[in-house]
Every structure is written in structure tokens, then in C-alpha cells.
Amino acid sequence: MTKVFTIGTGTSTARAPRARAERRPWQERPTLAGQSAKGLSLGGVLAVMLVPLWIVVVTSLSTPGAVNRAGGLVVWPDGLTLQAYREMLTDPTVRTALMVSLGITVAGTALSMVVSVLCAYGLSRPRSLGHRLILVLLIVTMFVSGGLIPTFLVVTGLGGYGQWWALILPSAVSVFNILVLRSFYAKTSAELIDAARMDGAGDWRILWSVVLPTSRAVTAVIALFYAVGYWNSFFTVMLYLPTDSEKWPLQYVLLTYVNRGAGMPGSVNAGFGLAHTQTTPLSTQMAVVALTLVPLLIVYPFVQKHFRTGVLTGAVKG
Amino acid sequence: MSTPRSWQERPGRRIRLRRDRSLLIMVVPAVVLLLVFNYAPLFGLLTAFQYYDPLAGVWNSDWAGFDQFHRLFADPLFWGALKNTLYLSLVQLVLFFPIPIALALLLNSVLSGRMRNFIQSVVYLPHFFSWVLVITIFQQLLGGAGALNQFLRSHDLQTWDITTNPSTFVLLVTSQVVWKEAGWGIVVFLAALSAVNPGLYEAAAVDGAGRFRRMWHITLPGLRGVIVLMLVLRLGNALSVGFEQFLIQRDAVGHESAEVLDTYAFYYGIATADYSLGAAAGLFKSVISLLLIWGANKLAHCFGEDGLYRR
Numbered sequence: 360m361t362k363v364f365t366i367g368t369g370t371s372t373a374r375a376p377r378a379r380a381e382r383r384p385w386q387e388r389p390t391l392a393g394q395s396a397k398g399l400s401l402g403g404v405l406a407v408m409l410v411p412l413w414i415v416v417v418t419s420l421s422t423p424g425a426v427n428r429a430g431g432l433v434v435w436p437d438g439l440t441l442q443a444y445r446e447m448l449t450d451p452t453v454r455t456a457l458m459v460s461l462g463i464t465v466a467g468t469a470l471s472m473v474v475s476v477l478c479a480y481g482l483s484r485p486r487s488l489g490h491r492l493i494l495v496l497l498i499v500t501m502f503v504s505g506g507l508i509p510t511f512l513v514v515t516g517l518g519g520y521g522q523w524w525a526l527i528l529p530s531a532v533s534v535f536n537i538l539v540l541r542s543f544y545a546k547t548s549a550e551l552i553d554a555a556r557m558d559g560a561g562d563w564r565i566l567w568s569v570v571l572p573t574s575r576a577v578t579a580v581i582a583l584f585y586a587v588g589y590w591n592s593f594f595t596v597m598l599y600l601p602t603d604s605e606k607w608p609l610q611y612v613l614l615t616y617v618n619r620g621a622g623m624p625g626s627v628n629a630g631f632g633l634a635h636t637q638t639t640p641l642s643t644q645m646a647v648v649a650l651t652l653v654p655l656l657i658v659y660p661f662v663q664k665h666f667r668t669g670v671l672t673g674a675v676k677g
Numbered sequence: 678m679s680t681p682r683s684w685q686e687r688p689g690r691r692i693r694l695r696r697d698r699s700l701l702i703m704v705v706p707a708v709v710l711l712l713v714f715n716y717a718p719l720f721g722l723l724t725a726f727q728y729y730d731p732l733a734g735v736w737n738s739d740w741a742g743f744d745q746f747h748r749l750f751a752d753p754l755f756w757g758a759l760k761n762t763l764y765l766s767l768v769q770l771v772l773f774f775p776i777p778i779a780l781a782l783l784l785n786s787v788l789s790g791r792m793r794n795f796i797q798s799v800v801y802l803p804h805f806f807s808w809v810l811v812i813t814i815f816q817q818l819l820g821g822a823g824a825l826n827q828f829l830r831s832h833d834l835q836t837w838d839i840t841t842n843p844s845t846f847v848l849l850v851t852s853q854v855v856w857k858e859a860g861w862g863i864v865v866f867l868a869a870l871s872a873v874n875p876g877l878y879e880a881a882a883v884d885g886a887g888r889f890r891r892m893w894h895i896t897l898p899g900l901r902g903v904i905v906l907m908l909v910l911r912l913g914n915a916l917s918v919g920f921e922q923f924l925i926q927r928d929a930v931g932h933e934s935a936e937v938l939d940t941y942a943f944y945y946g947i948a949t950a951d952y953s954l955g956a957a958a959g960l961f962k963s964v965i966s967l968l969l970i971w972g973a974n975k976l977a978h979c980f981g982e983d984g985l986y987r988r
Contacts, residue, residue: 382788383878383879385878385879385882385883386882386888387887387888397783397786397787400783401783401784401787401796404780404796404800405796405799405800407856408799408800408802408803408856408860409799411814411818412814414817414818414824415814415817429827430827430830430831431822431823431824431827432817432818432823432824432827434824473706474706474707474710475707477703477704477706477707478703478704478706478707478708480700480703481699481700481701481702481703481704482700482704484697484700487693487696487697487700487701488690488693488694488696488697488700488701489697489701490700493704493708496708496711497707497711500711500715500716502967502970503719503963503967504715504718504719504963505715505717505718505719505720505721505722505959506718506722506942506956506959506960506962506963507939507942507943507946507947507955507959508721508724508942508946508947508952508955508956508959509718509719509720509721509722509724509956509959510714510718510721511946511947512718512721512724512731512735512952513713513714513717513718513721514714516734517713528710528713528714529714530714531710532707532710532711532714534711537707561699562699562700562703563699566703583805587805590807591805591806591807591808591809591810592807593807593808593809593921594920594921594924597924598947610807610809610810611809613809613810613813614809614813614925617813645817648810648813648814648817651807651809651810652806652810655805655806659798659802659805660798663798663801666797666798666801667794667797
């Protein structure tokens with residue numbers, strides 16, 4: 360199996376951008392001014408990206424006293440506690456929403472991946488019957504769409520209003536993702552596949568035992584794309600589940616109770632019964648923000664290492 | 678692409694059907710989903726030419742001809758939304774578009790591979806955040822009760838709330854887009870940079886070209902194709918400026934400056950149940966977008982580039 364894997368990665372994935380660990384002899388020596396300008400701008404970019412996340416996390420971990428002393432958001436840790444997380448996780452609205460979000464993300468990603476991988480492999484074999492026609496059928500949808508209202512009418516016509524499947528099925532297939540997977544599967548070494556076929560493997564077996572193991576990186580990245588799409592979806596909730604607050608996923612709870620403040624209709628204090636106060640404590644609000652980040656931050660490091668192996672390049676070239 | 682299956686040359690259709698049966702079965706689920714959720718709505722576009730009645734459905738509603746479009750074009754709110762969309766698109770083109778290119782050049786000049794990987798993974802991250810999250814973070818930092826105004830107040834300075842101010846809304850949304858997507862935008866440019874032949878740099882250096890001459894004469898021409906492609910895509914999407922981003926903030930700044938075509942179609946199509954008007958707005962947008970893509974490609978071809986597809 361390891362042999363298969365190395366052969367596959369050698370031929371099927373694009374080369375990573377070359378690592379230039381050292382200065383070439385013809386390159387100029389860096390000037391102090393140039394290096395410091397570069398360092399400053401890159402440091403600035405990193406700060407702009409990271410400082411907001413830092414503030415959110417620190418505030419969510421701060422004691423009410425620390426939040427008071429800071430007059431709001433806490434930049435420098437002053438007194439840390441998990442109180443906000445405890446309060447948040449005992450709140451029924453947040454607990455349900457977390458479960459709903461996880462459920463939709465897991466179920467949706469599983470469905471999307473099965474459908475997309477099958478379709479991508481089914482279209483990736485050269486000269487198979489009808490694959491050009493089906494490919495055209497797929498690509499047309501990237502340029503022509505019915506748009507918001509007709510899609511809404513179809514989904515509600517099928518009884519999707521108020522149903523969780525309305526958040527999953529209409530967006531389950533991303534033609535773009537299928538095309539990316541397909542371009543990788545098409546590059547899987549023909550010798551490997553022919554060898555497997557000689558050994559009597561059918562297409563299902565080839566997909567499972569040859570193609571999938573040799574394209575783990577692209578599979579992981581596409582799964583991340585799908586999962587992020589489901590985890591982040593909020594507009595479909597607004598369309599199909601606007602009033603069923605017990606079915607809301609986390610993003611919609613975040614929007615309603617944090618972004619729009621606690622004054623939203625829908626009995627905020629009954630739903631978000633935190634400490635019976637009019638507004639939710641800031642640290643708890645930030646804990647909700649952090650909660651929507653946590654799953655991504657858990658998964659991201661495992662997937663982002665594949666970003667370097669040329670998957671994104673393939674993805675963008677599509 | 679690849680050699681034909683070696684054990685069979687030019688088989689007949691029936692034999693191919695038997696051979697490729699499994700492949701065809703694999704494609705079925707995706708095709709069914711696309712037919713239901715992408716092709717069926719195309720028939721739903723008929724509602725744009727009807728007085729759509731949800732009880733009667735698409736098949737039994739009365740035909741309106743182009744009445745819905747007359748209503749649409751007579752609506753000043755629609756023209757306001759169109760104007761906002763184009764304005765925001767233009768500002769994003771000018772302020773957003775160069776940033777990923779500059780960032781990619783900057784990153785490409787970092788020699789240490791580990792440092793580059795670290796910076797890359799950090800700047801890609803916000804792309805995966807939801808708009809709800811990004812806007813919440815912006816609101817917490819820059820809003821009336823946010824960190825910036827906390828600081829200004831505690832130093833007895835004038836407070837400044839960008840999140841609810843209609844006249845600076847365009848700056849707010851552009852900076853949100855920059856924060857969320859500029860890092861991700863470098864992917865294509867880094868790919869193009871890694872495809873530039875390193876020998877060119879060496880030859881130029883030997884000929885006495887300094888680092889800025891090399892950037893001007895080698896790096897930027899190497900990026901030209903991608904830049905044109907990205908411009909074509911941007912132009913084709915000129916009427917889509919980010920639906921969720923505006924939907925979330927529309928109420929805070931008011932529809933005069935935050936209504937775009939997509940939110941218009943949503944509010945007048947679904948929120949007020951005027952489905953036919955919303956569908957007409959959507960159809961108008963799709964047709965113009967197709968024309969824009971086509972036109973942008975023509976333009977790219979005039980400059981000798983491939984654009985989205987070849988001639």
C-alpha cells in the first residue's frame with residue numbers, strides 16, 4: 360500500500376511551490392531597509408489577521424471584573440475564567456444550536472463527499488460512455504442558474520420549508536468541487552489502474568482501493584470546503600427556517616443574539632436565559648463567537664498542510 | 678488526456694454501456710440533485726413572466742408578459758440597488774484587487790519556507806469564517822460599543838461608529854472583504870509565481886538587472902495571464918458583491934446605501950412574497966452577468982490573453 364501511495368503522489372499531485380531555503384549566488388544581499396520594510400509589512404498583515412481573534416478569545420475567557428476594568432473588550436488577560444463557556448453551554452438555545460450545526464455539517468459533508476467523489480470518478484475515465492455530455496450538463500449550472508426565487512419555490516414545493524434537509528440538499532453538489540476532484544482522479548496513474556483491472560478489480564474497487572488512497576490530499580481539502588460551507592450557512596436558515604428557533608444552527612444564533620444584540624423579537628430572555636439580564640454578558644457573547652470558530656480551528660491544521668501540495672493550485676485552475 | 682483502455686480498441690456503444698455501467702451509476706446521485714435543485718429552478722424562471730400565485734403554482738398562474746419587468750424598471754428602489762451594486766463593485770475592484778497581488782509578491786520574496794508556510798496558513802484562515810462571524814468581529818472592534826470607540830472615549834476623543842454610518846459603508850464592506858478574502862486571493866498568484874522559470878531570474882541578474890527590474894520584466898509578465906483571468910471573473914461577477922454580507926448589515930445602515938441587487942430580489946421577492954418581481958430581478962441580473970462574462974472575455978482576447986475560455 361505504501362508503494363501505491365508513493366507512486367500515486369509522485370505522479371498525480373502537482374509539485375509544491377519550490378522551497379527556496381537559501382539565497383542564490385546571483386541574488387543581491389538584502390539591505391537593512393528592505394528587510395525591515397518587509398518584516399514590518401508582513402508583521403502588520405499577521406497582526407491584522409490575528410489580533411481580532413486574540414481579543415475575542417481573551418474576552419471570552421475573562422472574568423466579569425476584567426471586562427469591567429477594561430470597559431468592554433479585553434486585550435490583555437487580566438483575570439481568566441471558564442465561567443462564560445459554562446454559562447453558554449448550559450443555555451438550551453446554544454446547546455441545541457451546537458448540536459444542529461454539528462449534525463448538519465457532518466451529515467451534509469458526508470452526503471456531499473459521497474455524491475461528489477462518485478460523480479468525479481464516474482466522469483474521470485477517458486472515453487467512457489456519455490461522460491462529455493454529463494460534463495456539459497454539470498458545467499452549464501456554473502453559468503446559468505434559476506436564482507434565488509425559483510430555487511426557493513422548488514424547495515418549498517418539495518415540502519422543504521421548515522425542514523433541515525432544505526439546508527443540505529440544495530447545496531449538496533458543488534460542480535466546482537466535482538471538477539477539482541475529477542481533474543485529480545484523471546491524473547491518477549493509468550498503469551496503476553490498468554494493473555488493478557488486470558487483477559480483476561471493477562470500477563468500484565478501483566475507486567476505493569486505488570484512486571481514493573492516492574488522492575487523500577485533495578479529498579481532505581474538498582471535504583473541508585464542503586464542511587465549512589455547511590457550518591457557515593446562515594442564509595438558507597433565514598430562507599427555510601426563519602421562525603423555528605429550536606432548529607437554528609449556531610451561525611443564526613450568533614447573528615440573532617450577538618450581532619443584532621439581545622433586543623431581537625422571539626423572546627430573547629426566554630430563549631437565551633442567561634443570568635436573567637437584559638443583555639447577554641460580553642464575555643458570553645464572545646464565547647459564542649469563539650464557539651463558532653473552535654471546530655474550524657480544530658480541523659484546519661490537519662487540512663491546511665495539504666494546501667501546499669498543489670491541491671489549491673489544481674482547485675483554482677479547476 | 679490518456680491512452681484508451683488498452684484491452685479494448687474502439688468498442689461499440691452497447692459494449693461500452695456494459696463496460697461503463699458502474700461509472701454511469703456513480704454519476705446518477707449528483708445528476709439527480711442537479712436536475713432537481715439547479716435545472717428545475719430554470720423552469721421556475723417562468724414566474725418572471727407571470728403573476729405568480731403560490732396556490733396556483735407555475736403551471737396555472739396567469740401570464741404577465743413583460744409586465745413584471747415594466748414594474749421592476751419603474752421602481753426607483755431597483756435602480757438604487759443597481760447603482761449601489763455597481764458602485765460597490767467598482768470600489769472593490771480598485772481597492773481590493775491589487776492587494777492579493779502585492780501580498781503574493783511580498784510572500785514570494787520571503788526566503789524561509791517555514792515562515793512562508795506559517796504566514797500562508799494564517800492569511801488563508803479568515804476565508805473559512807462565516808460572514809456572520811466576520812461582521813460580528815468588525816462590529817465588536819469598530820462598532821459604537823466596540824474596542825475602537827472604547828479607546829477613543831477613554832482618551833476623551835471623538836467617537837466614530839463606522840458600522841452604522843451609511844456614507845462610509847462602502848469602506849466598511851470593502852475592508853471586511855479585504856480582511857476575509859485578500860489572503861485567500863493570493864493562492865492563484867502564488868501558483869503563477871511558482872510557475873515562472875527561475876532560470877529567467879538568474880539570466881536577468883547576470884545581465885545586471887536589479888531586483889526591481891527583475892520584478893517588472895519577469896515577475897509581472899508572468900502574472901499577466903492570471904491577472905487578466907481574475908479581472909474577467911471579477912467583471913463577470915460585477916453584479917454580485919456578496920449577498921450575505923449585505924443582508925446582515927442592511928438594517929444597520931439602511932437600504933439607501935446597503936441595498937444590492939441580490940438583497941433587493943430577496944426582500945421584494947420572498948420577504949414581501951412578490952415572487953414574480955423577485956424572479957424578474959434575478960433573471961435581469963443573470964442575463965446581464967452572462968453578457969458581462971462574454972464581454973470581458975472578448976476584451977481579454979483583444980489583449981491576447983485566454984481569459985475564461987479560449988477563442
